[in-house]
Amino acid sequence: MAQILLRWIVLVVNILGGVALKDTGDYIRMHNYPVEKHTAVTQDGYILALYRIPNSPRRPSTSGPKPAVLFVHGMTCSSDYWVIIGPDQGLPFLLADEGYDVWLINSRGNIYSRKHLTISPNSKDFWQFDWHEIGIYDTTTSIDFILSMTGQTAVHYVGHSQGATSFLAMLSMRPEYNIKVKTSHLLGPVAFSGKMPSKLFKAINNFYLQLGDMELKYNTPFWSRIFSSLCTVLLLRHILCRNVAFLISGGSSRHLNMTLLPAMAATASAGISTRQIKHYVQLIDSGRFALFDFGKRDNLAIYGTTDPPDYPLNEVNPLSPIDFYYSENDGMASVEDVLLTIDSLPNARGHRHQFSDWGHIDYVFGNNLKFYVNNDIVNIANAFESRLSEANQHHR
Numbered sequence: 001m002a003q004i005l006l007r008w009i010v011l012v013v014n015i016l017g018g019v020a021l022k023d024t025g026d027y028i029r030m031h032n033y034p035v036e037k038h039t040a041v042t043q044d045g046y047i048l049a050l051y052r053i054p055n056s057p058r059r060p061s062t063s064g065p066k067p068a069v070l071f072v073h074g075m076t077c078s079s080d081y082w083v084i085i086g087p088d089q090g091l092p093f094l095l096a097d098e099g100y101d102v103w104l105i106n107s108r109g110n111i112y113s114r115k116h117l118t119i120s121p122n123s124k125d126f127w128q129f130d131w132h133e134i135g136i137y138d139t140t141t142s143i144d145f146i147l148s149m150t151g152q153t154a155v156h157y158v159g160h161s162q163g164a165t166s167f168l169a170m171l172s173m174r175p176e177y178n179i180k181v182k183t184s185h186l187l188g189p190v191a192f193s194g195k196m197p198s199k200l201f202k203a204i205n206n207f208y209l210q211l212g213d214m215e216l217k218y219n220t221p222f223w224s225r226i227f228s229s230l231c232t233v234l235l236l237r238h239i240l241c242r243n244v245a246f247l248i249s250g251g252s253s254r255h256l257n258m259t260l261l262p263a264m265a266a267t268a269s270a271g272i273s274t275r276q277i278k279h280y281v282q283l284i285d286s287g288r289f290a291l292f293d294f295g296k297r298d299n300l301a302i303y304g305t306t307d308p309p310d311y312p313l314n315e316v317n318p319l320s321p322i323d324f325y326y327s328e329n330d331g332m333a334s335v336e337d338v339l340l341t342i343d344s345l346p347n348a349r350g351h352r353h354q355f356s357d358w359g360h361i362d363y364v365f366g367n368n369l370k371f372y373v374n375n376d377i378v379n380i381a382n383a384f385e386s387r388l389s390e391a392n393q394h395h396r
Helices: 002-016 024-029 091-097 131-150 162-173 175-180 199-203 205-209 221-230 234-249 258-267 274-286 296-303 335-343 369-395
Strands: 036-041 046-053 068-072 101-105 155-160 181-187 323-327 352-355
Touching: 024 046, 036 131, 046 091, 046 131, 068 091, 068 131, 068 162, 091 101, 091 369, 101 131, 131 155, 131 162, 131 175, 131 274, 155 162, 155 369, 162 175, 162 181, 175 181, 181 369, 323 335, 323 369, 352 369
Parallel strands: 068 101, 068 155, 155 181, 181 323, 323 352
Antiparallel strands: 036 046, 046 101
């Protein structure tokens, strides 16, 4: 009884006493990896934070430029999500160990990128965006910034969930960026969504369609401490935190690394615009992969047609075929929708990595992630770099 009481006293102290919350840099530094924080300004004025792992303590430093990798997180997430799993399983660390220059973006509106040159986040104008703008502005800006910093001509790309959506939006609408992408790895990719299995998403469809453009963010520092502290209690972790994670991410999974739940709870939700959700709702209802539907009158003024056009996926043609990682158990990205996306990419039909029982967040928080997913990504990137090196030597 005394131990139980002490446990609850510590829990209350952690919540009220201000346990220091970690940022992405803290998660990286705690494993003795170097980290840098940079800012980049988009064409439409949003100020983005990018975290960089320039090298690895597990690999001797080498002179000269290194191949760069850009990580783009999913909706409601941030750069934290890629690194809380640690260096033994986490892909950013594994790629740094292999000699890559690793960059983690924070898309507009999340806790790290909540600034604009002229607009306050307290203004509704700040939140008039969705993953379309994240693709054509945030991701392109980040790529150009990374290339200018590293001297590279193209990056490797890793995107989870919305990070896959914005990637396809970017390359279809800004096809000049195809030559700036080496290998690309889309984890739990969401594009066509007419068959999305998530019951929660379908249940809230009408609710979100009625909302104006506004911030959706519940995880203030106070609530972060509460959620994180509650999830350190073993019973609550298994009964409450696990099931909430499964509810939000579209379904249960036996692969989720349960020890990560306190850190996951501390970092979600990082902040989004309601328009991001509304755009996905429109895709679910229409079965199309189309631009945002503003209504017939506004569509006519913006697009020249009463219905929003489809994304021209025939324009997607990066330097190597896109790799898709998907599962029959993913509540956010059905196999049928993923295959429809692949079949709609005549110039970029990539390699398919299909799993039977992986959940939507297992690609970032799963047990044995290195073995099932990340080793493949490292090997594919390495093979590209090897071919590139051989080609360069041949032309000398």
